[in-house]
Every structure is written in C-alpha cells, then in structure tokens.
Amino acid sequence: MKLHFTKMHGIGNDYIYFNCFETEIENPEELAIRLSDRHFSVGGDGIVLILPPDEPEKADAKMRMFNADGSEGNMCGNAIRCVGKFLFDHGLVSKTTILVETKSGTKRLTLSVENGEVAAVRVNMGKAELAPEKIPVTLTGDKIVGFETTVGGEVHKITCVSMGNPHNVIFTDDPYGLDLEKIGPGFENDPLFPERVNTEFVRLTGKNELTMRVWERGSGETWACGTGACAAAVAACENGLCEKGADILVKLRGGDLTICYTDDAVYMTGPAAYAFCGEVEV
Numbered sequence: 037m038k039l040h041f042t043k044m045h046g047i048g049n050d051y052i053y054f055n056c057f058e059t060e061i062e063n064p065e066e067l068a069i070r071l072s073d074r075h076f077s078v079g080g081d082g083i084v085l086i087l088p089p090d091e092p093e094k095a096d097a098k099m100r101m102f103n104a105d106g107s108e109g110n111m112c113g114n115a116i117r118c119v120g121k122f123l124f125d126h127g128l129v130s131k132t133t134i135l136v137e138t139k140s141g142t143k144r145l146t147l148s149v150e151n152g153e154v155a156a157v158r159v160n161m162g163k164a165e166l167a168p169e170k171i172p173v174t175l176t177g178d179k180i181v182g183f184e185t186t187v188g189g190e191v192h193k194i195t196c197v198s199m200g201n202p203h204n205v206i207f208t209d210d211p212y213g214l215d216l217e218k219i220g221p222g223f224e225n226d227p228l229f230p231e232r233v234n235t236e237f238v239r240l241t242g243k244n245e246l247t248m249r250v251w252e253r254g255s256g257e258t259w260a261c262g263t264g265a266c267a268a269a270v271a272a273c274e275n276g277l278c279e280k281g282a283d284i285l286v287k288l289r290g291g292d293l294t295i296c297y298t299d300d301a302v303y304m305t306g307p308a309a310y311a312f313c314g315e316v317e318v
C-alpha cells in the first residue's frame with residue numbers, strides 16, 4: 037500500500053507527517069524506525085501523525101509523535117508548530133487560534149498567516165514542571181536546580197524540567213566543542229532518569245539570550261528541540277541567568293526560537309516549514 041507523506045521541519049528538526057484525517061497508520065513505531073533512516077529511506081528525526089481530536093467539542097486535532105527509535109514522545113514543540121501550519125494550509129481548520137491534543141495535554145496555538153499560509157506559530161506549552169518525581173528523576177527535593185551530581189559518567193550541575201517530556205539542562209562554556217555523538221548516549225540513558233531523558237547543553241550568550249545544542253531521547257542530536265528550548269529557558273531563569281516573564285532568544289543549530297517563562301505557562305514562538313511531499317510503500 038502507498039502512503040502519502042509530507043516532510044516538514046521546525047528550524048531543522050525534521051519529521052515525516054501523515055494526515056490521519058484521511059489515512060490510518062498501523063504500527064507507527066516500526067514505521068518511524070524504517071522511515072527515519074537518512075540513507076535507506078525518507079530520513080528524519082521521526083514521524084508525526086496528524087489525527088482527528090478525541091474530543092471534537094474541545095479540540096481541533098490530535099498529534100502523536102514517534103522518535104527515530106520508534107519510542108513515542110509525549111510532546112514535541114517543533115512538530116506541533118508544523119501541525120498547526122499543516123492544518124491551516126490544508127483547510128482542516130479555518131481559525132488562527134486552535135487547540136491540539138497531545139499526550140501531555142491540549143495545547144493552544146496562535147497561527148501567524150502571511151500570504152494565505154502559516155509563517156510562524158505561538159504555542160502555549162503549558163506549565164513547566166520542576167518536581168523531581170514529575171520529570172522523572174531519581175533525586176529528592178522540591179526541584180533540581182544547579183544540582184551537582186554524576187551524569188553521563190561525569191560530574192555536572194544539572195537542572196531538571198518537564199515540558200510534558202523529561203529534560204536535563206546543563207550550562208557549559210562551549211556547547212559546540214562537545215562531541216555529542218560520543219557523550220550523548222551516556223546522558224540519555226543515565227539511571228538517574230527512569231524514562232531516559234533529553235539533554236540540553238546551554239551557554240548564556242547575552243541578556244536573555246541562550247545558545248544550545250540538544251541530544252534527544254530516541255533521536256540523538258537534533259538541529260532543534262522546542263520542548264528543549266523551553267526547558268533551557270526555564271532552567272536559565274531558575275538559575276538566575278535570564279529573566280522570568282521576558283522574551284528569551286534561544287539559538288539552536290537550525291535556527292532561533294523565542295521562549296517566555298511565566299508561572300502560568302511557557303510560551304514558544306517560532307517558524308514551521310515544508311520540505312517536500314512523497315509516497316512510501318508500506
């Protein structure tokens with residue numbers, strides 16, 4: 037059977053999208069592993085299913101995302117912006133404020149339209165969660181902020197944040213000097229994190245400006261991570277490096293996101309783009 041797909045990316049964090057208003061995808065875990073291969077298949081950081089909402093009276097659509105290793109992520113910041121763009125551009129929604137169900141709750145998206153297409157999306161990502169048991173991380177306390185411990189085989193000061201998915205934020209002088217292919221798996225699979233973890237390596241590069249790289253759970257180094265940029269901004273504020281309530285510019289390998297951390301919610305604003313369409317035999 038042939039399956040139509042749309043390849044999209046959020047500042048270089050690229051996924052293979054399926055319109056499941058039209059198509060049913062069986063065994064998405066296996067499909068994510070097969071199609072993410074950048075040498076023998078389409079290539080990407082994983083796949084994203086754009087589905088009808090479970091509760092049509094409360095939401096416009098539902099998103100499910102699967103990492104390149106087939107594991108399902110609870111939330112994906114770069115992907116949800118692309119989902120918003122896909123829904124509007126393909127006429128599946130006609131509003132510019134929409135609600136998308138995810139495994140970490142329903143998110144509100146505000147779509148910026150230029151020349152009839154979505155150019156940028158602002159997402160209410162919900163509250164940042166700092167309680168260790170909610171990350172989860174096997175440490176105790178109200179929150180883990182600048183806590184010195186051994187992770188990935190080395191001593192680091194870590195700050196743990198959940199944006200519906202687990203993040204471990206480490207501030208470092210030279211993110212681009214790190215050999216992530218070598219050290220990344222040790223962080224991702226450290227026993228401190230029972231569900232594994234996404235790790236952000238972050239440098240303060242200006243007033244309310246961060247530069248970061250990310251080793252993602254289930255996908256390795258990606259060129260951007262929306263939930264990771266949110267976690268980095270939250271961690272920077274919690275460590276007194278950036279201002280809560282201010283717009284924080286987060287510079288990633290694939291581009292920039294603007295994050296605002298408040299007690300009520302974390303807001304992420306950034307672009308979404310098409311790459312190409314195609315068909316795969318399944």
Ligand SMILES: N[C@H](CCC[C@H](N)C(=O)O)C(=O)O
Binds near residue numbers: 108112113114234261
């Ligand atoms: N690897 C993540 C999911 C993708 C998150 C990232 N690509 C984003 O844009 O938020 C996880 O397993 O929690």
